[in-house]
Amino acid sequence: xxRYFRELSVAGALVLLLGLxxxxxxxxxxLQPLLSRLTAQVxxxxxTIGIAMVxxxxxxxxxxxxxxxxxxxxxxxxxAGGLSLPLALPLAATAGAAMGALNGCLVAWLGLPSIxxxxxxxxTWAEVLRLTQQGRxxxxxxxxxxxxxxxxxxxxxxxxxxxxLLAAMAWLLKNRSGGRHLYAVGSDAEAARxxxxxxxxxxxxxxxxxxxxxxxxxxxxxxxxxQVDPKCGTGLELKAIAAAVVGGIAVNGGRGSLWGAFVGxxxxxxxxxxxxxxxxxxxxxxxxxxxxxxxxxxxDGIRSRRNAS
Amino acid sequence: xPQTTAMKxxxxxxxxxxxxxALLLPGCNKSExxxxxxxxxxxxxxxTIAFMPKSKGNSYFINCEKGAREAVQELGVDxxxxxxxxxxxxKQNEIVENWITLGVDVMAVACENKEGISGALKKAQEKxxxxxxxxxxxxxxxxxxxxxxxxxxxxxxxxxxxAARLCGEEGEFAIITATLTAANMNEWRKYIEARLAExxxxxxxxxxxPCDDQKDKAQxxxxxxxxxxxxxxxxMAICSPAVPGAAEAxxxxxxxxxxxxxxxxxPSENRAYLKDGITQSVILWKVADLGYLALxxxxxxxSGALKAGDTSFKAGRLGELQVDSDGAIxxxxxxxxxxxxxxxxxx
Numbered sequence: 001x002x003r004y005f006r007e008l009s010v011a012g013a014l015v016l017l018l019g020l021x022x023x024x025x026x027x028x029x030x031l032q033p034l035l036s037r038l039t040a041q042v043x044x045x046x047x048t049i050g051i052a053m054v055x056x057x058x059x060x061x062x063x064x065x066x067x068x069x070x071x072x073x074x075x076x077x078x079x080a081g082g083l084s085l086p087l088a089l090p091l092a093a094t095a096g097a098a099m100g101a102l103n104g105c106l107v108a109w110l111g112l113p114s115i116x117x118x119x120x121x122x123x124t125w126a127e128v129l130r131l132t133q134q135g136r137x138x139x140x141x142x143x144x145x146x147x148x149x150x151x152x153x154x155x156x157x158x159x160x161x162x163x164x165l166l167a168a169m170a171w172l173l174k175n176r177s178g179g180r181h182l183y184a185v186g187s188d189a190e191a192a193r194x195x196x197x198x199x200x201x202x203x204x205x206x207x208x209x210x211x212x213x214x215x216x217x218x219x220x221x222x223x224x225x226x227q228v229d230p231k232c233g234t235g236l237e238l239k240a241i242a243a244a245v246v247g248g249i250a251v252n253g254g255r256g257s258l259w260g261a262f263v264g265x266x267x268x269x270x271x272x273x274x275x276x277x278x279x280x281x282x283x284x285x286x287x288x289x290x291x292x293x294x295x296x297x298x299x300d301g302i303r304s305r306r307n308a309s
Numbered sequence: 310x311p312q313t314t315a316m317k318x319x320x321x322x323x324x325x326x327x328x329x330x331a332l333l334l335p336g337c338n339k340s341e342x343x344x345x346x347x348x349x350x351x352x353x354x355x356x357t358i359a360f361m362p363k364s365k366g367n368s369y370f371i372n373c374e375k376g377a378r379e380a381v382q383e384l385g386v387d388x389x390x391x392x393x394x395x396x397x398x399x400k401q402n403e404i405v406e407n408w409i410t411l412g413v414d415v416m417a418v419a420c421e422n423k424e425g426i427s428g429a430l431k432k433a434q435e436k437x438x439x440x441x442x443x444x445x446x447x448x449x450x451x452x453x454x455x456x457x458x459x460x461x462x463x464x465x466x467x468x469x470x471x472a473a474r475l476c477g478e479e480g481e482f483a484i485i486t487a488t489l490t491a492a493n494m495n496e497w498r499k500y501i502e503a504r505l506a507e508x509x510x511x512x513x514x515x516x517x518x519p520c521d522d523q524k525d526k527a528q529x530x531x532x533x534x535x536x537x538x539x540x541x542x543x544x545m546a547i548c549s550p551a552v553p554g555a556a557e558a559x560x561x562x563x564x565x566x567x568x569x570x571x572x573x574x575x576p577s578e579n580r581a582y583l584k585d586g587i588t589q590s591v592i593l594w595k596v597a598d599l600g601y602l603a604l605x606x607x608x609x610x611x612s613g614a615l616k617a618g619d620t621s622f623k624a625g626r627l628g629e630l631q632v633d634s635d636g637a638i639x640x641x642x643x644x645x646x647x648x649x650x651x652x653x654x655x656x
Contacts, residue, residue, distance in 0.1 A: 025537065027536055027537070027539065028536065028537075030536060032562065032563070033532055033533075033535065033536040033562060036532050036558075036561055036562070037529070037532060037533070040525070040528070040529050040532070123394075126366075126394050126395075127394065129366070130365055130366045130394055134368070134371045135365075135366045135367050135368035135369075135370070135371045136368050136371075136577075137368065137524070137553070137577070137578050139581070151561060221525065224525075225524070225525070225528065225553075225557045226557070226581065227524065227553055227557075227578070229523060229524035229525060229550055229554075230366065231366055231367070231395065231522065231523050231524075231550070232523065232524070232525050234395050234521070234523060235521065235523075272529075272533070273529075273532075273533040273536075273537075276516065276518065276530070276533040276534060276536075276537045277533065277536065277537040279515075279516070279537070282489060282516075282517065282518050282519055283489060
């Protein structure tokens with residue numbers, strides 16, 4: 001019962017916030033804008049799934065925003081050049097996976113700290129993006145937006161697909177040996193090795209998967225508007241990491257669930273529109289988000305001290 | 310003693326070098342020779358001009374850079390181009406410090422944070438480096454001249470008047486800005502609000518939201534604003550990525566035409582929305598000309614052709630431009646483009 005305390009308390013905070021909105025600003029729940037708001041979070045959700053897995057393995061990847069931007073621009077240019085979406089999606093995922101593989105090699109086999117490695121690749125990919133794209137927006141051909149469906153159908157499809165991905169990955173992490181390996185490596189890599197797990201391979205593949213998800217997330221984003229902004233990935237890594245941390249993914253590895261990270265994302269993504277609907281000045285947005293993250297980290301600190309004593 | 314000797318020797322060598330040069334200059338009388346020779350030597354040395362946008366990844370500043378490079382070709386100076394990848398005031402200070410260490414001749418900087426960068430720029434001035442700002446200013450004591458795309462007043466009032474015209478001078482509107490710390494946008498907002506209070510009593514500014522200079526964030530903020538303020542009649546987007554972002558949100562909400570969209574942006578990024586009648590007006594100056602002018606001003610300041618107190622100055626193909634008493638060099642009046650004229654622009 002205590003096991004899901006964190007997930008439940010974040011969900012409780014979310015319910016309170018939604019309840020407040022229901023009383024003060026019921027128009028928040030109008031269907032069409034609500035659907036647009038939720039769909040806008042799909043790319044961040046896809047990234048959060050990946051980043052949660054990376055963090056469970058006791059690593060971090062701050063290059064995902066840059067990977068996302070590069071994949072978005074690559075896919076955007078391919079689509080603008082006439083390639084179809086069913087081909088652009090796997091290519092974007094492959095490009096992301098390749099960037100993830102570089103991170104994974106450097107972290108797993110050279111033993112470099114992931115924060116430093118991914119800081120370096122974050123800056124590198126951001127500069128590559130800037131030099132190649134020069135800030136130009138990419139105009140996508142008609143028919144890419146909403147996967148050629150109607151707006152509402154396209155939004156529903158994106159939401160359904162991302163929730164299916166979340167459910168599948170959450171199940172795999174919890175119930176399959178490959179998923180349990182992430183927790184084992186994140187808790188104690190040496191113990192994991194002695195019990196027959198290959199921590200290096202596990203770490204490597206987690207980064208590769210993260211990169212592939214960055215590519216998928218980028219495509220989930222670009223189908224939502226007729227133009228690609230090459231800066232679309234900027235800051236996304238922080239949003240995904242914040243969602244994971246708030247949702248109870250332990251910063252020092254080995255603990256947390258994807259459903260928790262999902263609830264963390266919902267809470268953080270609700271704060272910003274809530275402030276608009278409650279007519280609170282925009283100055284407060286980042287302060288409040290920071291406070292929520294701080295609360296989560298402090299709660300983690302207290303928990304691990306209690307466990308230690 | 311050895312120092313003095315060395316100095317004397319160098320002075321002697323110097324006079325040997327400049328003497329023939331002075332003799333070659335026609336029409337110089339003796340008292341002017343020294344100064345002319347020095348000028349000639351100054352012109353012979355290539356100026357190093359350092360040029361910094363707010364953000365290197367923004368297409369607005371990439372167009373600025375194009376204009377700057379055109380001026381570099383004309384003037385034959387060395388250009389150092391650097392800036393934050395995304396808007397980042399701390400990174401700007403870091404780059405200024407690096408340029409001080411390198412000892413550049415002139416810096417041209419588009420400032421993200423007005424006060425935040427003034428310390429570093431003053432330090433540069435103390436080291437003898439000349440400073441001009443462009444696009445958005447620092448505090449006046451930290452630079453010699455500010456190259457302005459238009460006056461903040463001209464932009465603020467232009468935006469407000471256009472919004473009022475689109476709304477029939479009544480109703481609610483909201484602003485999307487880049488960040489709440491962006492100095493130039495805060496100036497514009499001040500004039501927007503002043504104009505609103507003075508001329509349009511039936512209009513109401515309901516909210517101002519930052520979009521972090523990103524289209525997708527502007528789209529999300531606009532979706533929220535439309536939901537939270539059902540009587541909204543107009544979205545005013547005052548940073549370039551926010552204009553298409555706001556337009557996309559209005560389109561998705563099915564409110565095209567009912568909610569007007571206007572803003573400061575690039576024609577190329579808004580063409581489709583203008584033609585579809587989702588965005589009504591986009592206001593802008595010729596961006597490349599701003600970079601071109603900034604570099605010309607930096608060069609003129611570095612070479613001594615432009616000095617404090619000058620009231621006008623000639624900037625290459627732009628001709629003679631006015632300099633106001635605050636040291637602002639104004640590029641000209643902003644331009645409103647719409648459905649009809651957007652195809653005349655290629656940037």
